[in-house]
Amino acid sequence: MENHQPLLKAVDLTVDFGSLRAVNHMNLEVQRGELVGLIGPNGAGKTTAFNALTGLIMPNEGKVFFKGHDVTHMLPHKRCQMGMSRTFQVIRPFVHLTVEDAVRVGAYNRHGERTVKSKVDQVLEMCELGEMRNRVCADLGLATLRRIELARALATEPELLLLDEAGAGLNETELAGFMKLLHRLNEEEHITLLVVEHVMKMVMGVCRRIIVLDSGEVIAEGTPEQISANPRVIEAYLGKRAVL
């Protein structure tokens, strides 16, 4: 039955911080194999929605389903074992670790001592980090750290990977490389992706379907073309941050 369900589904997801409603009855479905973008102006509730979807915070109302199972109250590492992984907006590299060890931390979620090494090797190669596997994370630049964070998440063997602003702060060339990698993960590794992003170029270039949040509510959903022409979306961004 698992295969007939959306991979991820949120029903009436609501998160309050005191009197502030950060996510307001959000409904969302992601099907297997999709590459979906979640966008919205600063403070729209994107990260909060991610946190509730991945179990970092509990919603005040609503439910989250993963592969048809109600995971609303399941802890993040349990969801991870089921195949849901994420990256963080503020990179939290294990700064004192080598690249290889940082990725190994992810691999241990799913692998025992015997198979962890081959998983780490595979992911390092996929993310083009093989040559710097023995470097210490603290010595590396932002673009590489973002790749390491992605590699760490990939080492947990996700079916669904949620990326929070993974392209932020990257220059044009770095961003193009990162987009190419996401495409490959989706097409060759069959990883379903839900991508939160401010960098419009990244969303428009990578995602086939886009969901727009504003003040915690879904205000539009469609292809990149439909979204960029949607008056409600343009209005939501106007006066906030000109990224369209």
Ligand SMILES: Nc1ncnc2c1ncn2[C@@H]1O[C@H](COP(=O)(O)OP(=O)(O)OP(=O)(O)O)[C@@H](O)[C@H]1O
């Ligand atoms: N831990 C918290 N405590 C109180 N308020 C919070 C907390 N986290 C987020 N908020 C508030 O909730 C709202 C949604 O914030 P959130 O970080 O989810 O937005 P976002 O869409 O990810 O924004 P950005 O694009 O800036 O990353 C904002 O008004 C924010 O100030």
Ligand SMILES: [Mg+2]
């Ligand atoms: Mg955010």
